[in-house]
Amino acid sequence: MDERKKSFRQALQDMNCTKFIQLFEDNGFSTYLDQHDNQQYTLLVPPDHTMDESLIAKNELKDWLMYHVLDKPYAEKELVDNQLLMTEAGETFLGKGAKQRLRVQVTNQDQLVIGPTKKSIQFGNTQTASAPEYVDKQGYVYPVDEALQLPGDLMHQLPTHLDLSTFVASMFASKTIDMIQLQRGITLFAPTNAAFERLGLVTKYFLHPKHKSELAHLLRFHTVHGVYYQDSWTDGEQSLPTMSQRHGQIDQLHINKTVDGSIYVRGHGALDGNDASVIARVVARETLMRNGVMHRIDRVQMPKSLIFTHKDILAASGCCNGFLDVMEKAGLMPLLDRPTASLDAKAYTVLAPNDRAFAKLNLTRLLQDTSLLERVARLHMIPAAMPATRLPAPSDGHHHKKKKEADKKHDSLVLPTMHDEHSVVLKRADDAEYYDEVHVQGFSQDRADVVTTGRVTNGGGVLVIDQVLLPEQDFDHGLPWWQVLLIAALVLMFFAILGAVAYYIWKRWQAYRDGYARIEDQPNPDTVDEEANHEPQQRQPPQDSDDDNIA
Missing domain, CATH: 2.30.180.10 (FAS1 domain)
Structure with a gap:
């Protein structure tokens, strides 16, 4: 502005902001309104009718008033969109010497054909009502539409x-x-x-x-x-x-x-x-x-002092009770439940079939054969830390068609298990964050999908899978789907061929029978002659003799 005011108080009086002045004086902040030689501020001044102190809790009143005072003078050109400005409020809730921040939003309005570009400025919840005024040696006064609100709890x-x-x-x-x-x-x-x-x-x-x-x-x-x-x-x-x-x-x-x-x-x-x-x-x-x-x-962080085990997270999930029973009877439960020494214990990654997976098996045989039970349990224990996940690739904001399964490339990881003779293979697509498939090495037809995962304190973890992994020589676990389909096709083909052969034989027999009947219906020449010879001769009428004729 052209005419510079001598103090904030004079500027506020000219704006008829008497309520703002009165509240500052009543709460011991009158020094902010008068001359300051060393410190300059920015005041955000609302109309009197919006300054309703009755809506403010007593322990918040001083902070609320100080929230209208910025710690330095800000000209319009110095304000940046989304900037956090330091206010004079804060000690009540932030601690001694701490200052609460106020966010400012600056929007450049459409430039007129004639005239400079205008800015729309918003401090917190309130919009500026007019251009700021500069008070010599004290700072700026911004008229705003309404009183500011402290950040919520x-x-x-x-x-x-x-x-x-x-x-x-x-x-x-x-x-x-x-x-x-x-x-x-x-x-x-x-x-x-x-x-x-x-x-x-x-x-x-x-x-x-x-x-x-x-x-x-x-x-x-x-x-x-x-x-x-x-x-x-x-x-x-x-x-x-x-x-x-x-x-x-x-x-x-x-x-x-x-x-x-x-x-x-x-x-x-x-x-x-x-x-x-x-x-x-x-x-x-x-x-x-x-x-x-x-x-x-975007990630939950774990403290070192918070310890939980494989058994803890599996029991809480309620999805793998059958697996926990198998591990208990196989004598491997201590490896899943070491709360006191979990940080120092060897890390294990557990492949835990869910209860639906165990429902597909003959559990009676499995539980009765202790040797088989232990081999199956050991096959699901990997003596290594949880496999590292991959950070997802940043999105470019565009939608892409889902790749066909055949077009996807896969990343494989072979890990030994506690079963001396078998390892397992973990697979994931090259663009996937987690491993989502597992099978026993050498038996890829019996693959299992990873349903969910969980990491325990010492770096180990759990992969819940939808099928029990079984070495072929250890358990009769049925044929894979493609073999069942092939056998069904062969059986259908066999019966189709058998039916065709039977139909052909039936047609031939039918033709043979029809031909024999036609031959029987035709007269036999020899029989006809024989019958003709045996027919009685008809008596011929007597002929006149020559003597009679002569007579």
Whole structure:
């Protein structure tokens, strides 16, 4: 503006914002309205009728007023779309010295034929009403349409994000939400629904009513002390203390910021980089909360102090009770259930047939033959860590036709089992993230599909499959479908040929019988002559003699 005001107070009086002035004076903030030699600010000033302090809780009133004050002067040209501006609010909920942020959205309006390009500026929930005024040595005053609103607390912010519904349900189920939102100054890393789906069996384990304490432990691990925005981290990795601890040891969450600005989060696991797919990436950052900030991540992270075993996740799933019985009777259950030494124990990957798979077998014979039972059980135990998954290829945003099965290339992995004579082969398509097929090496016709998976604490895991793997010499498990189809075709062909031959013979016999009948119906010449010879001769009438004629 052309005429520069002497103070913020004078500028507000000229704008008839007396309510704004009165509230600042009543709450001890009058110094912000008068001359400042060393510090300049930006005031966001709403009309008096929108400044209703009766709607604000008493413990929030001062923060609410300070939320209208930015910590430095911002000209219009200095504002960037989606920028987080620091306000003078924050100490009540964020802790001493912490400052709450305010998001600004800047949109360039259509340029007129004559005249400069105009900008539409929105601070939080309110739009600017007119161009800002500059007050000499104090800063800028932006008239806005309505009073600003402080960021909502955790209970109000989470349900607005539909992709966090599993996380929200977990918060309420474990009764963790009240404890977390009472903390001052936190950063919350919230796994999305897709992140929980990637856990497979482990998600069912945590959501089981018996494991509420473990679920609460997991959620606390995703909560970090301190408020960290995108610009709070420098490039490289750093460790942050979480709200999760056991036996006096605080679990650490490791944050890595790359040169391109991406943020990655790692809990316990992938220390050597062999399975980078367990590392989470921040997919949506900086959702402001009353007591901190929230970042959404695409992988659930596990603390080192949270231990669960193969048996834990299989029992919670309820889909593999038959397999657990087999492992118990085969004497291999201790390998699936070592809660106290799980971190130091050898890692195993378990191929667990579900109950439908066992329903296809003659379980009576299997359970009665202890030697066979042990061989079958050992065939499903791989003495190795869970196979690494592949990071999915980035999407280009276009829809592609699904490849035909014959056109797909597959990646195979051969792993030894505890059965001395057999290994198994895991397969997946080249573009797939997980292995989705398994069979005994040398018996590919008996392949099983992977239904779901789950990773345990020490790096091992479970692959639930839809068929029991059986070496051919150990068990009569029937013929594969293609052999059954071939046998059925051969049987049909045999009966077709047999029917054709029978039909041909019948036709020949029929023709023969018809020909014999026709021959019988015709007269025999010899018989006719013989009958003619035996016919009685008819008496000839007497002829006149010559004597009579002479007479």
